[in-house]
Amino acid sequence: MARIDLDHIRHSYLPHPKREENFALKEVHHSWEDGGAYALLGPSGCGKTTLLNIISGLLIPTEGRILFDGKDVTTLAPEARNIAQVFQFPVVYDTMSVFDNLAFPLRNRGMRPAEVTKKVTEIMEMLELAEMAKRKASGLTADMKQKISLGRGLVRSDVNAILFDEPLTVIDPHMKWQLRSQLKLLHDRFAHTMVYVTHDQTEALTFADTVVVMYEGEIVQIGTPEELFERPRHTFVGYFIGSPGMNVMPVKLDGASARIGEQTIALADAPSPKPGARTELGIRPEYVRLGTEGMPVSITKVEDVGRRKIVHAALDGSDIAVIVGEHDPIPGDPHISFEPAGINIYADDWAIVSGAAQS
Amino acid sequence: MLELKTVAKAVGSETHLSDVSLRLENGTLNVLLGPTLSGKTSLMRIMAGLDRPSSGEVWFNDRNVTGVAVQKRNVAMVYQQFINYPALSVYENIASPLRIARTDAKVIDREVRKAAELLKLTPYLDRVPLNLSGGQQQRTAIARAIVKNAELVLLDEPLANLDYKLREELRAELPKIFAESGAIFVYATTEPSEALLLGGNTATLSEGRVTQFGPTVEVFRNPVDLITAQTFSDPPMNVIEVHKSGPMFHREGTADIPVPVAYRGIADRDYTVGFRPHHLSLKKVDETSVVIRARVEVTEITGSESYVHLDYAGVNWVMLTDGIHDFDAGETIEVFLDARHILVFDAEGQGIATDGTRLAA
Amino acid sequence: MNKTWNNGAWFMVLPVLLIVALNAVVPLMTVVNYSVQETFGDNLFFFEGARWFRDVLASERFHASLGRQFVFTGIILAIEIPLGVAIALAMPRGGIWASVCLVLMALPLLIPWNVVGAMWNIFALPDIGLLGYGLNWLGFDYNFTRQPLSAWFTVVLMDVWHWTSLVVLLAYAGLRSIDDSYYQAARIDGASRWAVFRFIQLPKLKHVLTIAFLLRFMDSFMIYTEPFVLTGGGPGNTTTFLSIDLVKAALGEFNLGIAAAMSLIYFLMTLLVCWLFYTLMMQGSEKS
Secondary structure, eight states: OOOOEEEEEHHHHHOOOGGGGSSSSSEEEEEEEOEEEEEEEEOOTSSSSHHHHHHHTTSSSEEEEEEEEEEEEEEEOOGGEEEEEOOSSSSOOOBBHHHHHHHHHHHHHHHOOOHHHHHHHHHHHHHOOOGTSBBBBBOOHHHHHHHHHHHHHHTTTTOSEEEEETTTTOOOOHHHHHHHHHHHHHHHHHHHEEEEESSSSHHHHHHHHEEEEEEEEEEEEEEEHHHHHOSBBHHHHHHSSSSOOEEEEEEEETTTTEETTTEEEBSSOOOOTTTTTEEEEEOOOEEEEEESSEEEEEEEEEEEEESEEEEEETTTOOOOEEEEEETOOOSSSSSEEEEEGGEEETTTTTTEEEOOOOO | OOEEEOOOOOOOTTEEEEEEEEEEEEEOOOEEEEOOOOOOOHHHHHTTBBOOOOOOEETTTEEOOOTOOOOGGGGEEOOOOOOOOOTHHHHHHHHHHHHHTTTTTTHHHHHHHHHHHHHOOGGGGGGGGGGGHHHHHHHHHHHHHEEEEEEEEESSSTTTTTTTHHHHHHHHHHHHHHHSSOOOOEEEOOOOHHHHHOOOOEOOOTTTTTEEEEEEEHHHEEEEEHHHHHHOSSSOOOOEEEEEEEEEEETSSSOEEEEEGGGGGSOEEEEEEEEOOEEEEEESSSSTOEEEEEEEEEHHHSEEEEEEEEEEEEEEEEEEEESOOOOOTTOEEEEEEGGGOOOETTHHHHHHBBTTBOOOO | BBBBTHHHHHHHHHHHHHHHIIIIIIHHHHHHHHTTTEESTTOOOOETHHHHHHHHHHHHHHHHHHHHHHHHHHHHHHHHHHHHHHHHHHHHHHSSSHHHHHHHHHHHHOHHHHHHHHHHHHHOOOOHHHHHHHHHHHHHHOTTOOOHHHHHHHHHHHHHHHHHHHHHHHHHHHHHTHHHHHHHHHTTTTTOHHHIIIIIIIIHHHHHHHHHHHHHHHHHHTTOOHHHTTTOOOTTTTTOOOOHHIIIIIIOOHHHHHHHHHHHHHHHHHHHHHHHHHHHHHHHHOOO
16 A cells, blocks of 8 residues: 655657657646545546556656655566556456466465465455355456456555556446445455546546546546536536536626626626636536526427436527436426536636626 | 347357347337347347347348348448448448449438538548547448448447447437438447437347337336346346335335335235335435435445445445435435335236236336 | 358359369279279279278388377477477567568478478588588588488478478467456566466467467378478388378389278378367367
8 A cells, every 4th residue: 555646747659759749648746645546537548548557567657757655666567566457358367266366466476375365265255256266267257357356456465556447348237336336345444545547437436535537648637526526627527527517608707797698697706817718607417407587598308317307408509408307397488597506617628716606 | 110029049058039029110219228148139130130030030111031131131230349441431431331232423422421411520531440539430330320221220339339428429419310310220238328318219138038128218117027127227226025014015124115005906915126226315305205224335426426325124225316425334324215116026026017917018 | 050041152162062072072082992992903993892901000011100100290299389389479579570570480381392301401411411511510420311310300300490480470379369458467466477378378379279289280290292302201211201101102012002091091090180189179178
């Protein structure tokens, strides 16, 4: 278990990067606490796997250092870093039994057989693998194999961090649930530092205490799931987190109020964006109220997705998604209003004001 | 119209499909929902004519096509992997089925541009697929299927290899694209939420059987058996085995659950009661709500909602509730079950109608 | 698999069936015919029943060449399979050098068999050949036309030179298909180079190696041209393998019946051994 410091890290896959856009990973400078559960979230090509490989030691960054508990490990090979990793496609040693798979990293490190048996048995109990200890690993289902890969990390008491590279990609939805909550329990119990890479917001938000949102090689926001949901710092975070994502519409700012067409919305502060900046208002579908008061809209589509309905409304040319309850009625003369707490103002995609004047 | 009549498929001693009967109307979107190995792909292969059923018949527009090879049917397929001709441009990829059919060059150009516009590929027509993102590659494959003007279009987990957000975008567009064509669309997925977003009709599959087929929301709200309810539930459906006596469902050590008014007349015996995670909440929503005191096992927070895994007298449940609620593991909390939305199944897992009879698919 | 039935497919296969029939079945039937008859020329044949088979199976000459055949095949398999895997492991995993290695490896496979024999004949000549001259210069008493040991050494070396590449190419293809995450996981688990080979590479190579093994077995069991050109089966009969012996019997001595019976026994043996290997190896993999 260790604290991880990422010290001014940049990485390029080109031998001699010159310009900013040559870097797959732009400046990353952060500290991750010992025992934290972190998720790296972003679309493919955002640099999250690059960052993970730098932490695991498969890549040496072009610039910057990486420290485990203050010790520089930038040039150390993966095996010298005492980390464990679970990959997208389950990696098991086909010819070995489940028990031998879990014992493998311990035996490689010369642990005495009695201790190996004790440790492996303990972890197998916890992962509910005990019954299949003697089975060959090759015939098992994908979720079992992922448990084994995870187990190979957990058996080692010296691991600094456990890294996950989209581990639930090949798992069926029902098994995803079980594995995800089991992972969360294991983290609570062992307090390993865990880093989880995914493009799936639900996985990232449910697993992690701290989510790192990445976009085009940059970290755009680091925060708790709640912060990312309530206060997206960048319109990309608003769009990427939440389903459907945040509604973003162009507004004109006028002192402490924002104007959408004919409508005026009072804000908490008078923002002062750079002159000429593109200004937008963001509000999540969860914070839009559909009723008979507020701004008049026309409803373009209602999607019944079972436990709730997604209503698409047209407001002054913008498509606004609204979430309403499973059994809530859709008014005949629809109007929408924004919950003040859910309003965010953006200038050139970066947040400048959060929240609105309390009315 | 595509009609399957008691189709079965066995390979060696393994049964892949048994007793599948379905009628898919022209111009509809039909989702096949089920976990891996439930028979979705086997069923699609038979629909396409890639495989011949072991027994049963396949009819297309009142013509028996059982055993007619795929080349002789007007079928298009889209796979989970992005399958395009790597050496051809996006334009030529989309045009390829028309070129094979020796369509007039002017018609090809018109059709390709129309499909490209529909799938937002117009700016990329000159590129080769490898220089496109995964989402654009899959759009190209879908455009090729559309342009073929097939009577049957089969999509086998087409979005599974895409990023979450790209999936969301394409999923929202697909029903519109499908609506433009009069073909029969069949769409296989493992994800209940995907079926709900697509709408149309859904057939739930489990172990090679179609357990229910009907309008998607209808199947979701009124599953005919426990297997269907569980297949069509993400997060998993909460269940509890109870005994009905009079107006109450009773179980030793747990709170009594009032029998919904409509079900009052059913016989007193053992039942399994199921309800969805969002029908457990921290607020009392109705007079009939049942107070549940359960132990928290783990809490997962999505930013706006919380999934709370509960241990209720040895039964594992999940509550999905609005807002951020970070309970400690081991803490005992009070939650409310909205008993109006419970589903009632008999001991064999068959859904029970309000008159006490078994529901039929 | 119960595929969609289409009778048109038969017409596509028909030409191949005809060619196979002409190529394999007709000669085989001729051989079967010869193997039960005696002829003294003039196209006069007398039925002899199983006499030639009994003769062949009882003949010491046949036993000797069969023995030599098994020893030869055993030796070259024991060298070529491990050596091929070792070379494949040592080859670069990508880039320009991988292509260079692949081309170099493919070269010996492109040379016609009789040319290989002729090349090695000159190469190994003790007075002018580089190999023969070199070995003698180093103090080894080497002469493949006179000493059985030298002859065997040369024949084996030639086969290894010619055919190890095949094993290398197959093994290399097999190794390339292993996903990188396996190697990464092994590094993280602290596995030694040997453990990576034993628990990842070898299990994943199993099917490819089975194929390589079978191909090399069949080819070496039927080897003819190269040793014939190199040593002509000598000195004495020391490098007379089964097929060389067969040709001697058929063409050299014109014992058509004996030769036909020999070829049938030979054919059945190859078939049996291949089937045996294949079932044994595939059985092992199904259990796991």
